[in-house]
Amino acid sequence: MTACIVGWAHTPFGKMDAETVESLIVRVTNEALENAGIEARDVDEIVLGHYNAGFSAQDFTASLVLQADDGLRFKPTTRVENACATGSAAVHSALKSIAGRQSKIVLVVGVEQMTKTPGADIGKYLLKASYLPEDGDTPGGFAGVFGQIAAAYFQRHGDQSDALAMIAAKNHKNGVSNPYAQMRKDLGVEFCRHPSEKNPYVAGPLKRTDCSLVSDGAAALVIADVETALKMKRAIAFRAAAHVQDFLPMSKRDILKFEGCAEAWRRALLQAGVTLDHLSFVETHDCFTIAELIEYEAMGLVPEGQGAVAIKEGWTQKDGKLPVNPSGGLKAKGHPIGATGVSMHALTAMQLAGEAGEMQIPAASLGGVFNMGGAAVANYVSVLERLR
Numbered sequence: 001m002t003a004c005i006v007g008w009a010h011t012p013f014g015k016m017d018a019e020t021v022e023s024l025i026v027r028v029t030n031e032a033l034e035n036a037g038i039e040a041r042d043v044d045e046i047v048l049g050h051y052n053a054g055f056s057a058q059d060f061t062a063s064l065v066l067q068a069d070d071g072l073r074f075k076p077t078t079r080v081e082n083a084c085a086t087g088s089a090a091v092h093s094a095l096k097s098i099a100g101r102q103s104k105i106v107l108v109v110g111v112e113q114m115t116k117t118p119g120a121d122i123g124k125y126l127l128k129a130s131y132l133p134e135d136g137d138t139p140g141g142f143a144g145v146f147g148q149i150a151a152a153y154f155q156r157h158g159d160q161s162d163a164l165a166m167i168a169a170k171n172h173k174n175g176v177s178n179p180y181a182q183m184r185k186d187l188g189v190e191f192c193r194h195p196s197e198k199n200p201y202v203a204g205p206l207k208r209t210d211c212s213l214v215s216d217g218a219a220a221l222v223i224a225d226v227e228t229a230l231k232m233k234r235a236i237a238f239r240a241a242a243h244v245q246d247f248l249p250m251s252k253r254d255i256l257k258f259e260g261c262a263e264a265w266r267r268a269l270l271q272a273g274v275t276l277d278h279l280s281f282v283e284t285h286d287c288f289t290i291a292e293l294i295e296y297e298a299m300g301l302v303p304e305g306q307g308a309v310a311i312k313e314g315w316t317q318k319d320g321k322l323p324v325n326p327s328g329g330l331k332a333k334g335h336p337i338g339a340t341g342v343s344m345h346a347l348t349a350m351q352l353a354g355e356a357g358e359m360q361i362p363a364a365s366l367g368g369v370f371n372m373g374g375a376a377v378a379n380y381v382s383v384l385e386r387l388r
Contacts, residue, residue, distance in 0.1 A: 003098045004229035004387060005236040006105075006222050007036020008346040013217035013334030014182040015115040021056050022064045024111050024218035029068035032107065032220035037233055040071030043222075044103035048079045049090030049110035051337035053125040055117050065109055072107075083129035083373030084287060086110065087219070087341025088243075088380035094223045095241050104228050110342030111218040122214055126337075129374045131249040140203040143211055143288070145250075145375055147203025150290040153256050154205055156305070161205060163308035164289040165193035168209040168331060170317055171286060175328025177358035180343075182213050182334035210289040215334030219342040221349070230388060236349040239366070240272035240383040248377055260379040261298035261372060268368075268381035276300050279383070280364040281323040281351060283344040285372040286331050292324065295370060318361070326351070326359050341371040345382060352386040 009031030011024060019027075025048070033040060050061050058064075062079040066072045082089035087110035094106035114122060123141025130138070130145055138144040154160055169189040175181040192209040195201055199208050229235035244267065246260035247253055269275060276299060284299070286292035293307040301322060302310050310316050316324035327333055327347045330340060348367040350356040356364075369382040 001226060001237050001239060003095050003223050003238050004226055005345065005349040005384070006224045006229050006232045006234060007032050007038070008222070008349055009035055009220045010180050010343060010346050011217050011219070012180050013215045013336055016113070016216040019113065019216060021050070021058060021061060021111055021113050022067060024113065024216070025064050025109055026068040028218040028220035029065055029107065029109055032222050036222035038105065038222065040069035043072060043075055043105050043107045045094070045097050045106045046072065046075050046077040047090040047093045047106060047108050048077065049081070049086040049108070049338045049342060050079055051081055051083065051086045051112055053128045054121065055112060055114050055125055065107070082378040084285070084335070084337055085341055085371045085373030085378040085380050086338045087343065088345070088371035088382070089341070089378070091221065091223070091341060091345055091382070092241055092243055092380060095238060098223065098225050105222065105224045108221045108223060108342055109218065110220070110339035112336035112338040113216040114214045114336060115216050134249055134251060143203040143206060146288040146290055147206045149255055149375065150206050150288070151204040153290060153294065156256060160293060160308055162193065163293055163311050164210055165189050166311045167286070167289040167292050168192040170311065171325050171329040171331040174318055174326050174359070175332025178328045178333060179357065181328045181332050182215055183332050206288060206290065212287045212330035212335040215336040217334060217336040217339050219339050219346050221342055221346055226387070234353050235387040236352050236384055237387045238382060239385050240268040240381070242267035242271060242381045244379045246377050246379065248374065250375055255375060256294065257304065258294050258298040258376040260376050261295060261370060264379040264381040265299045265370070268383050272383040274366065274383065276322065279322060279366050279368045281326055281361045282368040282370065283327060283348050284324055284329070284370045286325060286329040287335060287372070289331065291372070292329070299370065323361055326361055341380065344369045344371055348384050352384055
């Protein structure tokens with residue numbers, strides 16, 4: 001245990017025409033510093049998570065963080081990227097700096113602006129997170145990739161349309177309580193289950209309600225070493241942090257097992273000295289409902305092929321034995337790529353600090369985060385607990 005989250009900030013996610021990548025970065029930077037109760041001059045290092053891949057014309061964005069406050073000038077600042085796990089890559093970079101005693105306080109910012117991009121280009125830019133020699137011509141972009149995964153899962157384990165609809169409905173219901181969520185509407189299982197004009201099939205067996213939202217947004221964290229954190233008003237500690245990278249081509253692995261996810265969870269729980277049963281809740285990467293279903297299996301909640309049991313038995317509901325995505329997940333909250341991992345850590349810290357408002361899980365003491373880049377290629381797991 002070397003580091004703690006001591007402050008955070010989070011914009012609403014959604015279509016934000018009046019904002020730019022720069023304005024989003026500046027906004028959360030200043031809010032996070034204020035939330036942590038520190039000045040810009042107190043920051044030792046800055047890490048920006050920004051996927052881009054074409055979404056922003058400004059591709060050299062690390063120093064945009066300095067626009068927030070002149071006190072950040074001359075601080076070492078780096079932009080990192082690891083597909084949809086870019087935000088967690090930024091968080092884990094901060095942890096390494098603190099563990100290596102290079103920094104005592106690191107500012108982490110995650111950002112993306114996607115909605116100003118034409119629809120056809122959105123699919124093209126997201127597909128860059130796949131292995132282009134094999135998947136570059138997939139109809140439907142990344143939704144098409146996960147549509148293929150869903151179809152293969154159905155073929156091996158039976159039709160899971162009911163389970164996917166229940167996952168979507170759960171996350172939309174939870175999203176109603178999240179003030180940052182892009183879609184705050186309880187759609188219900190029936191709407192999510194049946195194709196309609198408002199909920200058409202998108203790719204394979206996946207309907208619109210099975211897919212996360214194209215979003216703009218930003219989130220930020222102030223992370224400090226434990227000694228520094230214990231002098232501040234709150235300290236949400238990293239009990240574990242694991243990063244596992246897998247092969248990019250899906251053809252080199254059994255894509256239905258999410259083996260990188262499973263290995264990241266195994267390492268993180270071992271490092272934390274706990275089991276899944278000890279966790280109060282999990283924020284997991286539901287870019288598509290089929291991903292959350294397979295993640296139930298990969299994290300060890302249910303055996304392989306039995307992901308449906310977890311949702312049908314109510315285990316992952318907000319009042320279940322392991323609430324999953326009490327924030328509404330990417331499904332309801334939105335998925336601005338570079339911001340997602342930072343958002344997941346911020347929302348988990350809010351829960352553990354007892355500052356999650358209507359999202360609050362009663363007596364939450366230990367939270368898990370799983371953020372994924374590509375189709376289970378970049379896999380990050382964090383286990384967080386409250387020190388003070």
